[in-house]
Amino acid sequence: MAIQNNAPVRNARIAAVGAYRPPRVVPNSELVERIDSSDEWIQQRTGIQTRHWAAADESVADMAVKASVTAIARAGLVASDIDTVIFATITYPYQTPSAATEVAQRLGINGVAAFDLSAACAGFSYGVGLANDMIRSGSANNVLVIGAEKISDFIDLDDRATSFIFADGAGAVVITPSAEIGIGPTVMGSDVENREAISMVPSWIDYKPGSNLTDLAWPVIHQEGQKVFRWAVYEVAKVGKQIIENSGLTPADIAAFIPHQANERIIDSLAKSMELPETVMIARDIRTTGNTSAASIPLAMDALLAEHPELHGKNALLIGFGAGLVYAGQVVELPPQPK
């Protein structure tokens, strides 16, 4: 007997987005002394003016729950309507059980599918692609996709290459079945030849009692800034063009560009290489949010929609890229204005 799947193939869309930024704003001036830098240099090289860092007693899951509650309410749903939780993060401080199960527990939705996704700054776009495919194939109905990070716990404040870049926050979207195609084909891939360009070391095993390593430092994020910059500018632009083409669109059909917020110069370079028309609204949330890895796209989406409500329901190009090196992106119809 042939395997059957009676679920109808259907479409999906982002029904709503929610965001949470921890209250503490950290200006460049607070970081520059330890790395012999300046507010001017950081703004010029990255676009970052300020970022948010969570309080010591505020966890990555705390932030994720807040963003999720907003997204679910804006979608006109209640938590019990969610049947799948996908949590993209690299900073949940437990190997197991997952951050997704903590969120499900705190939302009171026992029984749902729940798992974490480790694709660093591309994690949110991987999650959106996965949620879309799960809904289309009948494996899920209403999917909560979260990107949340508390990277401030894993930053070396004396590292000139990273201390001023990374930040904390949470974003979430609810993805639901829809009549029309609200999420285009996801392009996802990697360049594992550059696997060491961004990393968090040492490993857990290095801390095992009996390990030969002595004088172990707390694991922090490291990166080869120039290598990552060049890769993002050249390789990710090609990915962006592929995403638009795979969706049967041209740059003129895109209303908003919401890339991972890594560096404002990378964002500008990508927009130029992809020949996005000047009418395209470009998310520049990095200026006041910094690089929040998996959280950056939903945070930037929320901020852009707040600033430009006319973008609700319009096409946006999302592209995430980061440690691995990995990338993923898709064209989505931005969620409708919440009722």
Ligand SMILES: CC(C)(COP(=O)(O)OP(=O)(O)OC[C@H]1O[C@@H](n2cnc3c(N)ncnc32)[C@H](O)[C@@H]1OP(=O)(O)O)[C@@H](O)C(=O)NCCC(=O)NCCS
């Ligand atoms: C990190 C980054 C801002 C550094 O900028 P850069 O222009 O590549 O810096 P370089 O390391 O080439 O150094 C250039 C100069 O700035 C200086 N410099 C480096 N870091 C500095 C800092 N934090 N403050 C002030 N000066 C700094 C260097 O000493 C060097 O000076 P010199 O020309 O007198 O020798 C940049 O490489 C970057 O943004 N890369 C991408 C990172 C990223 O997006 N990561 C996340 C991906 S998900």
